[in-house]
Amino acid sequence: MIKFYIAGLFFLIQTKVIGQAWSNDFFVHRDGKDIVNGFGKKVKLDGFNLGGWLMWEGWIWGGGFTQEKVIYEKIKSKVGAGNAEAFQSNVYKNFITRSDIKKISEQCFNVVRIPFNHTILEDDNSPFLYKQSGFDILDSVLRWCEEYNVYAVLDLHSAPGGQATLFTADSDPIDLWSSLQNRERTVKLWKAIAERYKSRGIIAGYDLLNEPNTSQSKLLLDLYKNIIAEIRKVDTNHMIFIEGNDYARDFSSFDSLLDNNMAFEFHIYTFLNESVEEKLSAYENLSRRLNVPIWCGEWGENTTEIVSSTLKKLKLSNYNISGTAFWTWKKQYKLIQFPCYYCYFGSFQWDKTTEWIGNNNSAEPTVAEVREGITHFLTYINSEKCVLNNSLYEILGNCTVAATLKGQSSSFEVFPNPTTDLLSVKNSDNNPFKVSIFDSVGKLVGEHSSSEHQLTIDVSKLSSGIYTVNITSGNSQMAKKISLIE
Numbered sequence: 483m484i485k486f487y488i489a490g491l492f493f494l495i496q497t498k499v500i501g502q503a504w505s506n507d508f509f510v511h512r513d514g515k516d517i518v519n520g521f522g523k524k525v526k527l528d529g530f531n532l533g534g535w536l537m538w539e540g541w542i543w544g545g546g547f548t549q550e551k552v553i554y555e556k557i558k559s560k561v562g563a564g565n566a567e568a569f570q571s572n573v574y575k576n577f578i579t580r581s582d583i584k585k586i587s588e589q590c591f592n593v594v595r596i597p598f599n600h601t602i603l604e605d606d607n608s609p610f611l612y613k614q615s616g617f618d619i620l621d622s623v624l625r626w627c628e629e630y631n632v633y634a635v636l637d638l639h640s641a642p643g644g645q646a647t648l649f650t651a652d653s654d655p656i657d658l659w660s661s662l663q664n665r666e667r668t669v670k671l672w673k674a675i676a677e678r679y680k681s682r683g684i685i686a687g688y689d690l691l692n693e694p695n696t697s698q699s700k701l702l703l704d705l706y707k708n709i710i711a712e713i714r715k716v717d718t719n720h721m722i723f724i725e726g727n728d729y730a731r732d733f734s735s736f737d738s739l740l741d742n743n744m745a746f747e748f749h750i751y752t753f754l755n756e757s758v759e760e761k762l763s764a765y766e767n768l769s770r771r772l773n774v775p776i777w778c779g780e781w782g783e784n785t786t787e788i789v790s791s792t793l794k795k796l797k798l799s800n801y802n803i804s805g806t807a808f809w810t811w812k813k814q815y816k817l818i819q820f821p822c823y824y825c826y827f828g829s830f831q832w833d834k835t836t837e838w839i840g841n842n843n844s845a846e847p848t849v850a851e852v853r854e855g856i857t858h859f860l861t862y863i864n865s866e867k868c869v870l871n872n873s874l875y876e877i878l879g880n881c882t883v884a885a886t887l888k889g890q891s892s893s894f895e896v897f898p899n900p901t902t903d904l905l906s907v908k909n910s911d912n913n914p915f916k917v918s919i920f921d922s923v924g925k926l927v928g929e930h931s932s933s934e935h936q937l938t939i940d941v942s943k944l945s946s947g948i949y950t951v952n953i954t955s956g957n958s959q960m961a962k963k964i965s966l967i968e
Contacts, residue, residue: 506683509719510633512743517721517775517804520683521925526805527633527686528880529593530586530823531780533810535577536598536619537639539650543859544814544828546840549649550599550640556839560852572860574602574619580626581865582811585824587630588900590880590948590963593686594632595779595807596623597639599652600671606642606654609667612674624684631921631947633686635723635779635807636675642667646695646729658705659696665705673712680717687721688713689747689779693729702727703735710741723747723777730779731761733768745804749780750796752788753820758795766801778806783820790877808878812868823874826862831855880948881965893960894953900965903942907953909935915955921947941966 508520516524533542540548558566586594602616620636627634643664644653658664672690679685690709694702710722722744726733730749748765752758769776778796782789796806813822828836832855837844847855861867881899894915895908909915912935919928919941927949930939941949946966953960 506681508683509721510686511721512745512775514773515769515775515802517686517745517777525592527593527635527777527807528805529591529595529632529807530811531595531597531637531807531809532578532582532623532812533597534812536574536596536602537652538573538599540836540840541649541819542810542813543836544816544833545836547649548836548840550601550652553839557835557852557856560847560849561856565853569856569860573863576860577812577863578623579865580629582824583623583626583630583632584946584967585865586811587632587947588965588967589875590965592631592633592948593635593805593807594623594627594811595635595637595689596620597637597692599640600638600642600668601640601652603674604642604667604671609642609663610670612671617678620679624679624682628684629945631945632684634684635686635689636679637689637692637779638668638672639692641691642671645691646693648693648695648729650693658694659698659701665701665708668705669708669712672709673716676713676717676720680719683719685720687723687745689723689725691725693725693749694727695729696727699727699735703740706740710744714741721745723779725749725779731756733765736768736772739772739774745775745777747777747779750778750792751781752784752792758792762795762798762801762803765803769802775804776802777804780809781806782809782823786821786873786877789821789874793877812863812865815869821871821874823871823878824865824868825871826868828862829855829858832859880963893955896951896953896960896962896964899962900967901941902967903940905939905941905951905964907932907937907939907951909937909953909955911955913955915953918952918954919944920950920952 510517510519513522517527519525533539538550538553540546540553554566557569602619603612624634640652641658643656643658643661644651645658647653658668690706696702706724722741724740724744725747727735730747733746746768750758750761765776781792781796796803808823812824812826814828815822815825831847831851834845834847835852835855838846893910897906907917914933917930917937917939918926921927927944930937944966949964949966951962951964
């Protein structure tokens with residue numbers, strides 16, 4: 483307790499002196515069936531997947547169900563190896579930037595799940611040799627997350643060889659389950675990641691394997707155990723996220739916890755014609771049986787109406803889900819696809835290119851058309867040129883949702899939201915009240931009291947990000963999330 487108290491004091495000093503918004507003394511971890519922060523306060527990890535960035539999918543880019551290898555090779559066949567490498571580098575540089583994390587924070591979300599292909603860190607022709615360029619990319623996004631108080635979940639979306647045959651795993655003919663070396667590479671890769679990030683508190687956890695699918699469940703369990711054993715040699719801080727077999731849907735092989743600091747992660751997509759209630763009940767039973775948190779690492783990809791109804795079910799308290807990550811933050815706008823949340827727009831040349839990449843029977847673009855399409859794509863994926871889907875924002879938007887507390891009062895108003903420097907609290911019943919402001923990790927950053935009708939608070943010295951404003955007056959109380967922007 484003393485350690486946390488001193489660390490928290492040091493955190494406040496840092497914030498006041500140099501404006502730092504994050505301390506690496508606090509780690510998200512398991513507490514029974516809950517996920518809690520470094521102060522032991524229960525947290526919900528609600529946010530977005532950063533799909534289409536460090537792991538390519540044709541679907542996100544406006545094309546078909548095409549895996550990364552095919553996309554890259556087809557582009558290379560048109561523009562040459564050097565230009566294809568430059569294109570890859572520019573995607574990494576432009577698809578997700580500091581501005582994206584800032585916007586996610588301003589919309590009152592507190593986590594991003596970062597799907598990455600193993601190839602950003604390790605080339606298949608150079609196993610066990612790790613690339614500084616890939617770590618540089620992860621370092622950058624983690625700095626942005628620290629700046630805006632947004633947790634990160636590192637998600638190995640494609641292991642060496644591929645852990646499933648779908649395009650989402652970017653699989654090889656010799657997959658993860660057919661190759662002992664590929665499994666050894668996966669274990670050692672995670673150890674290298676953990677060694678680098680063992681002291682990085684902004685990381686909520688390591689998502690070891692996205693949507694594995696194998697008929698050999700023992701291989702999956704053994705792989706998980708081997709990865710965890712190697713991680714724990716260098717990193718005892720971070721939580722482990724374990725996905726079930728059959729694309730993160732089947733947890734029947736788990737009769738005990740694989741680590742004391744872990745959570746089970748499920749994915750749910752309603753276009754698979756699954757019963758949401760049936761699945762969530764099964765996951766809640768798993769949570770109760772093993773006394774472990776459950777987290778929804780992916781959901782979405784459906785009509786606006788079904789997204790809305792699904793979220794309401796995911797938020798039901800009886801399932802005790804520790805948060806959700808929507809798939810996905812950014813996607814190309816197309817009428818034939820499910821709605822995008824943050825939308826960029828294609829061009830004739832880019833659409834022709836992606837259609838040809840996904841379907842050999844489509845009209846083949848010229849080299850000039852591919853080049854023009856790439857130029858447009860790289861320009862319009864920039865967050866400043868993207869457009870927010872207001873319909874999905876109204877459904878998902880965290881800033882409009884106040885926390886539900888016993889005795890929640892409607893007599894208080896908190897405005898403006900978002901704000902830049904001043905925050906006003908109005909009390910319609912004219913009783914004295916107290917205002918406590920907490921940052922996104924639950925640290926108290928300000929307390930104010932008033933016996934007046936309205937209190938105005940200067941928040942200009944606080945860093946940009948998401949805060950919770952707790953207001954108490956006698957037996958009445960209210961909690962509301964607010965966004966502080968530059």
